[in-house]
Amino acid sequence: MLKAVIxxxxxxxxxxxxxxxxxxxxxxxQVLTYLSDKYDAEYDVYRGDSFQIIFPSMNYSITSALxxxxxxxxxxxxxxxxxxxxxxxxxxxxxxxxxxxxxxxEAFNLSGIGLDKLKGQxxxxxxxxxxxxxxxxxxxxxxxAKIDNLTQVQIQALYEYxxxxxxxxxxxAKRLNxxxxxxxxxxxxxxxxxxDEFIDTFETLKSELIHE
Numbered sequence: 001m002l003k004a005v006i007x008x009x010x011x012x013x014x015x016x017x018x019x020x021x022x023x024x025x026x027x028x029x030q031v032l033t034y035l036s037d038k039y040d041a042e043y044d045v046y047r048g049d050s051f052q053i054i055f056p057s058m059n060y061s062i063t064s065a066l067x068x069x070x071x072x073x074x075x076x077x078x079x080x081x082x083x084x085x086x087x088x089x090x091x092x093x094x095x096x097x098x099x100x101x102x103x104x105x106e107a108f109n110l111s112g113i114g115l116d117k118l119k120g121q122x123x124x125x126x127x128x129x130x131x132x133x134x135x136x137x138x139x140x141x142x143x144x145a146k147i148d149n150l151t152q153v154q155i156q157a158l159y160e161y162x163x164x165x166x167x168x169x170x171x172x173a174k175r176l177n178x179x180x181x182x183x184x185x186x187x188x189x190x191x192x193x194x195x196d197e198f199i200d201t202f203e204t205l206k207s208e209l210i211h212e
Contacts, residue, residue: 002210003093004061005100006053007111008068008086011122013049020077021048031071034163035064044100052100052111054093058210061088062202063162065123066195069147070159076152083122087114090127090210107150116148122148132209136202145197150190157186157194 010016016024025048032043032053039060048179055061065086072082089111095103106128114126121144125136150158160172173183 001093002058002091003105003107004058005089005093005107005111006054006055006061006065006068006086007089007108007115008051008065008084009115010049010072011083011085016080016082017078020080020082022075024072024075024082025049027071027075029066031068035060035067039064039141042100046205052108054100054103054107058206059203061090061126063199066143066147066199067159067162068124070155070162073147073150074152074156074159085115085122086124087111087118087120088123088125089114090125121145127210130209132205135205135209136139139198143195146191146194154186154190157183157188158192160190161187162195164203 010024010028013021028051029045032045035041035053036043039055041053041055041064043051047050048143053064055064065088068086069084072084075082089107089109091106091110091157093103093105093107095105110126110128114124119123121141123140123144125133125140127133147155157172157176160175161167169184169187170180173180176183178186
């Protein structure tokens with residue numbers, strides 16, 4: 001069965017102050033736990049700044065990658081900004097062990113090697129489907145650049161939108177402690193509808209072009 005594996009690491013983790021590292025590590029654990037519970041996934045954090053998460057199918061991997069980055073970038077500390085490099089591998093899994101980094105299979109190989117190949121962007125998707133790769137690569141670069149240009153309040157609004165199953169602006173506004181009008185403005189400035197379209201396009205192309 002084809003599965004999705006995300007491999008990632010915190011950017012410039014060695015330059016993060018000790019008190020800030022505890023905050024960002026806690027936020028990372030929070031979002032990984034959320035994804036694990038929501039999508040029946042399993043995750044592992046190792047070396048303090050690296051992580052892997054495996055999903056029972058290829059679904060939800062791109063949404064999860066976006067949520068991880070948005071969660072980290074939404075953290076407020078003494079002015080330092082946080083982010084992660086994330087590589088998604090889509091393929092078969094041969095053996096899955098408790099320590100995910102010891103597991104084997106195409107999805108793990110693609111994800112791990114892909115992370116090493118990431119240059120100039122912080123999200124990458126790797127498969128053995130050359131057609132999928134060629135059709136999705138430019139969209140990935142666009143989304144990656146878009147995330148980098150969002151303000152922190154836009155990031156927070158987009159994160160809340162993506163985790164809200166009903167995409168209810170009133171509920172999102174309550175969680176952000178903002179008015180509904182202001183929340184909708186933030187979401188529009190974050191191009192939330194384009195993110196929706198991107199996720200839908202990714203999932204459609206994945207289903208059409210990646211097969212065992």
